[in-house]
Amino acid sequence: MEKQGLELEITELRLGLPGGGDNKINEKKRVFSDISADEANATNDDRKIHTKSQVVGWPPVCSYRKKNSFNEKDRLETSKMYVKVSMDGAPFLRKIDLGMHKGYSDLAMALEKLFGCFGISEALKDADSSEFSPIYEDRDGDWMLAGDVPWEMFIESCKRLRIMK
Amino acid sequence: MIMESKRKKESPSSAGSTQFPDEVLERVLAFLTSHKDRSSVSLVCKDWYNAERWSRTHVFIGNCYSVSPEILARRFPNIRSVTLKGKPRFSDFNLVPQNWGADIHAWLVPFADKYPFLEELRLKRMTVSDESLEYLAANFQNFKVLSLLSCDGFSTDGLAAIATHSKNLTELDIQENGVEDRSGSWLSCFPESFTSLEVLNFASMSAEVNFDALERLVCRCKSLKVLKVNKSISLEQLQKLLTRAPQLVELGTGSFSQELTTRQYAELESAFNNCKNIHTLSGLWEATALYLPVLYPACANLTFLNLSYTALQGGDLAKLLVHCPRLQRLWVLDTVEDKGLEAVGSYCPLLEELRVFPADPFDEEIIHGVTEEGFVAVSFGCRRLHYVLYFCRQMTNAAVATIVQNCPDFTHFRLCIMNPGQPDYLTNEPMDEAFGAVVKTCTKLQRLSVSGLLTDLTFEYIGKYAKNLETLSVAFAGSSGRGMECVLGGCPKLRKLEIRDCPFGNEALLSGLEKYESMRSLWMSACNVTMNGCRQLARKMPRLNVEVMKEDGSDDSQADKVYVYRTVAGPRRDAPPSVLTL
Numbered sequence: 001m002e003k004q005g006l007e008l009e010i011t012e013l014r015l016g017l018p019g020g021g022d023n024k025i026n027e028k029k030r031v032f033s034d035i036s037a038d039e040a041n042a043t044n045d046d047r048k049i050h051t052k053s054q055v056v057g058w059p060p061v062c063s064y065r066k067k068n069s070f071n072e073k074d075r076l077e078t079s080k081m082y083v084k085v086s087m088d089g090a091p092f093l094r095k096i097d098l099g100m101h102k103g104y105s106d107l108a109m110a111l112e113k114l115f116g117c118f119g120i121s122e123a124l125k126d127a128d129s130s131e132f133s134p135i136y137e138d139r140d141g142d143w144m145l146a147g148d149v150p151w152e153m154f155i156e157s158c159k160r161l162r163i164m165k
Numbered sequence: 166m167i168m169e170s171k172r173k174k175e176s177p178s179s180a181g182s183t184q185f186p187d188e189v190l191e192r193v194l195a196f197l198t199s200h201k202d203r204s205s206v207s208l209v210c211k212d213w214y215n216a217e218r219w220s221r222t223h224v225f226i227g228n229c230y231s232v233s234p235e236i237l238a239r240r241f242p243n244i245r246s247v248t249l250k251g252k253p254r255f256s257d258f259n260l261v262p263q264n265w266g267a268d269i270h271a272w273l274v275p276f277a278d279k280y281p282f283l284e285e286l287r288l289k290r291m292t293v294s295d296e297s298l299e300y301l302a303a304n305f306q307n308f309k310v311l312s313l314l315s316c317d318g319f320s321t322d323g324l325a326a327i328a329t330h331s332k333n334l335t336e337l338d339i340q341e342n343g344v345e346d347r348s349g350s351w352l353s354c355f356p357e358s359f360t361s362l363e364v365l366n367f368a369s370m371s372a373e374v375n376f377d378a379l380e381r382l383v384c385r386c387k388s389l390k391v392l393k394v395n396k397s398i399s400l401e402q403l404q405k406l407l408t409r410a411p412q413l414v415e416l417g418t419g420s421f422s423q424e425l426t427t428r429q430y431a432e433l434e435s436a437f438n439n440c441k442n443i444h445t446l447s448g449l450w451e452a453t454a455l456y457l458p459v460l461y462p463a464c465a466n467l468t469f470l471n472l473s474y475t476a477l478q479g480g481d482l483a484k485l486l487v488h489c490p491r492l493q494r495l496w497v498l499d500t501v502e503d504k505g506l507e508a509v510g511s512y513c514p515l516l517e518e519l520r521v522f523p524a525d526p527f528d529e530e531i532i533h534g535v536t537e538e539g540f541v542a543v544s545f546g547c548r549r550l551h552y553v554l555y556f557c558r559q560m561t562n563a564a565v566a567t568i569v570q571n572c573p574d575f576t577h578f579r580l581c582i583m584n585p586g587q588p589d590y591l592t593n594e595p596m597d598e599a600f601g602a603v604v605k606t607c608t609k610l611q612r613l614s615v616s617g618l619l620t621d622l623t624f625e626y627i628g629k630y631a632k633n634l635e636t637l638s639v640a641f642a643g644s645s646g647r648g649m650e651c652v653l654g655g656c657p658k659l660r661k662l663e664i665r666d667c668p669f670g671n672e673a674l675l676s677g678l679e680k681y682e683s684m685r686s687l688w689m690s691a692c693n694v695t696m697n698g699c700r701q702l703a704r705k706m707p708r709l710n711v712e713v714m715k716e717d718g719s720d721d722s723q724a725d726k727v728y729v730y731r732t733v734a735g736p737r738r739d740a741p742p743s744v745l746t747l
Contacts, residue, residue: 055666057258058640059526059556059583064315064341064369065473066526104263105320105345140718148743150259 056153063152081155083136087115087163098155104147108134111163120163123147133164190216200225222246227685229291230710233734234272238279246285246310247276253688253728255663256290257315260690260726262714264741268318270297271739277304285310285336292316298323302330310336310364317343321351321372328354335388336364349374349397355382362386366393368417368448373397383409393417396450400425400433407436415445416463421452421475430459438462447471454481461488469494473522479504486512494518499534499556506539510546518552519543526556526583537564544571551609552577559590560617565599575607579614585641585666588618595619601626604634614638624648628655636661646673646693653677663688671698674727678702681709686730694724696747702729703747710736711747 081099094114101107108121111134123130124147134146136158146154146161194217197203207217223246226232237244251267253260269291276283283305293316301308308331313319321344327337328351349372355362362382367374374397383389389410394403398419407413425433433456443463452475464470467489472482473496482497482505492513497505499521509516521535537560544550550572560582569575580599588595596617604610604626611633615623619642627634628651635658643649649669652659653676661684670693681687681702696713703711714726736746 055585057255057260057665058585059523059581060258060638060640061523061526061556062257062315062341063259063343065522103343103345138717142717144717148262148264150261150263152259 063150066152083158083160085111085114085161085163087117088165090115096161098158101155103151104154111161115163131165134161135164136161187212187216187219191220194220198223219243223285224248226250228730228732229267229272230734230737231685231730231732234275234279236733238275242279244280245283246287247272247280247283248287248289249291250289251291251316253663253686254290254661255665255688255690260665262741262743265714265744266292266737266739266741268292268294268297268739270294270300273297273300273304281305282307284308285312287312287314288316289314290316292318293323294318295320295323295326299326302326305331307333309333309361310338312336312338312340313342314338314340315342320345321347321349321370325351325354328352329356332356332359333361334359335361336391337362338364338366338391339370340366341369344370346370346372348372352382353378357381357385360385360387363388364391365389366391366417368393368395370395371397376402380405380409389413391415391445393447394419396420399423400456401429404429404433404436407440411436411439412442413440414442416440416443416447418446418448419450421449421456425456430456434459434462441466443467445469445471447474449475451475452477454478454484457481457485460485464488465491467492471496473498473520476500476524477505478502479506479508483508483512489513490515492516494552496520496522498522498524500524501535502533503536503539503542506535507542510542510544513547515549516543516547517549519547519550520552520554521556522554523556523583532558534558537561540564541567544568548572549574551575554579554581554614556581556583558583559587560596560599561589561591562594562596562598562602563589563591565596566602569602569606573606574609575603576609577612578603578607578610579612579638580616581614582617585616586618587616595622597622597626601630604630608633610634612636615642616640617642620644621648621651624651628652631656633658635659637663639664639667641666643667643669646670646676649673650676653680659683660685662686664690664692666691668693671695671701674698675702675705678705681706681729682731684731686728688726688728689724690726692727694727695722696724697722699724699727700747708732712737712740713745713747714743715745 082095082097084093085096086093096110096114098107101110104124105121108124111120112118119130119132120134123132123134135143136146137160138144138157139159190213194206197206203217203221207214218240219242221241222243224237224241224244225248227250229249229251249269249272252265255261256265267290269288281304284307286301287310293313298319311327324339327334352374376398383392383406390413392406392410392413393415394406394417396419400421400423403418437459440463444466446460446467449472465488468491470489470492476498477500479501482501486492486508490512493515495509495513495516495518509519523534535557537557540555541564544567548571551574553575560580597620600615600619600623603613610631613627613631613634615638621644624643627637634656637652637659646669649664650673652662669689674689674694675698677687699711699713702709708731710730710732712728713724716725719725740746
């Protein structure tokens with residue numbers, strides 16, 4: 001069984017120096033102490049730049065407890081998350097504070113109000129069902145379809161929003 | 166009684182028939198409530214299997230994908246109460262994609278057909294839409310109990326449907342969910358003729374409810390035993406509610422920081438004084454030392470005190486605990502610090518469970534909270550302690566050894582040293598010996614969460630000594646895959662294994678091939694497992710579902726998040742695109 005495993009590994013294409021074993025996969029793994037502050041793994045509650053940055057889901061405190069943090073600082077910090085929003089066909093861009101919203105549907109309602117249109121919440125639930133495609137630019141500069149990742153992860157990595165038609 | 170009937174069966178009679186009439190057997194089995202007992206009974210013989218399945222009214226499904234509603238209904242025709250758990254536990258920490266699944270609707274539709282008399286539904290980590298709640302309210306006339314814990318996908322509109330249509334409702338328990346709180350008007354939907362409520366918990370919802378409607382509801386529901394209100398309810402309003410319902414057994418207060426006149430304070434104190442039956446107290450948001458004394462008269466019989474949403478200082482906790490000599494369960498924030506925990510050790514000799522939550526889990530620069538000293542102090546004073554959840558920033562091997570020496574009966578030991586990979590802060594050694602002491606001393610240990618700097622030695626200890634271990638949570642630990650192999654090979658009762666950010670690879674994953682069929686589930690994320698390893702597992706074990714969730718920007722060969730579970734229902738048909746079933 002061991003041997004079989006190894007044989008398959010040799011055929012896998014990987015980035016990394018040749019001759020390595022299992023450990024080579026570590027190079028891309030997000031190890032706590034290796035992450036720089038700029039990686040897209042910071043949790044939403046801490047906006048400071050640390051030498052060691054936060055990892056998603058650690059410490060293991062329930063999202064409910066995080067959201068209801070009695071710590072004023074946590075609550076204040078999550079409220080300053082303004083991002084630009086553009087909608088195809090609209091002459092002006094708008095700004096929206098992601099920290100003020102509790103989830104995707106909340107955000108969809110706010111966007112619908114901002115631009116005076118309907119169909120964004122449908123688009124978030126099922127990408128094919130609406131004429132809109134809400135996309136966002138993440139920290140890496142990639143344009144992603146909104147709605148796939150958990151809300152906390154989304155608001156942390158979203159840099160700007162665009163509602164495509 | 167069961168032994169008697171078994172003996173009768175073995176008496177010399179024709180092979181196929183039993184001398185024990187089915188109806189009698191079913192009546193006897195009706196007394197059995199534990200799932201484990203019922204499981205055992207069903208394995209005795211075909212007659213017993215049938216008697217058991219006809220007499221079972223409550224079913225517990227720990228993983229909603231391990232069985233399908235059709236299979237369930239075929240085996241158990243008389244179910245009145247269902248408990249279902251959905252998403253993997255790490256979804257609590259945002260590690261699971263949003264549309265992962267565990268939608269209750271797929272169960273409700275067959276239930277409406279097969280169990281139209283369903284009375285109770287208890288869900289944990291399931292997705293529940295408003296449509297589902299409306300469907301529930303419309304299709305189950307006998308519906309009595311709805312309990313939603315850590316669920317998501319619904320709004321207060323769904324709750325309004327339940328309140329409006331469920332005429333026989335006795336329990337509505339909404340805890341820690343991702344509820345979209347559109348308005349508090351759902352509470353006003355209970356009709357004036359509705360009087361059957363015994364349990365109402367809306368503590369985790371934020372929208373203000375109509376107080377008059379709440380007061381009238383509390384007034385007319387004479388059997389109300391549990392009332393947990395939300396933050397929008399003030400102290401003054403709480404006083405009115407307590408006056409209406411002095412029979413309460415569990416109370417969750419609202420916001421505990423209104424400015425009160427002397428008379429209002431006296432009235433509140435008097436209201437608490439009349440509540441002699443309260444054994445569980447929670448809520449207490451923004452409670453300050455100023456008003457906590459109103460609680461004292463009600464604390465004599467208190468067995469469970471949940472202060473985990475109250476930023477209390479140690480001294481104030483001490484003053485409160487003096488009045489709670491019968492306390493068995495205590496949840497606090499680490500703002501109480503070691504001083505507060507010393508008070509716990511001094512005043513609560515009957516304590517069995519302690520949970521200390523971090524007030525500032527993500528702020529690395531502030532160093533406060535609890536240390537190993539607080540935990541040790543509790544262990545000296547509370548010898549019956551068997552359940553602990555402890556978030557701290559420093560710990561030593563010696564402290565843990567002392568703790569388990571004082572309290573050898575631990576069944577649940579969940580220690581979270583918040584900085585990943587942190588060693589014993591005094592000796593700079595790994596924390597291996599700490600957890601070694603835990604598993605060697607606490608033979609009844611069922612659940613263990615490890616943390617700190619850990620080598621393979623920790624897992625060798627676990628595999629060697631933790632013979633009753635059922636749930637193990639591991640993060641940022643281990644030196645090699647050997648650690649996981651030790652656990653899989655050594656813990657016969659292991660049911661749930663959740664691992665993140667550990668150097669465990671395919672070899673470790675595949676070492677547990679047969680083991681996984683005796684477990685509920687395995688979670689591995691950010692480890693060294695590859696897609697090929699997962700495919701091998703899937704190929705060799707067809708009765709397991711092997712699901713992989715990929716992350717953006719990762720290698721194609723990497724299996725970022727792996728969720729493996731046994732099932733009789735086959736591969737999922739409702740998985741979103743981000744979840745690959747191999």
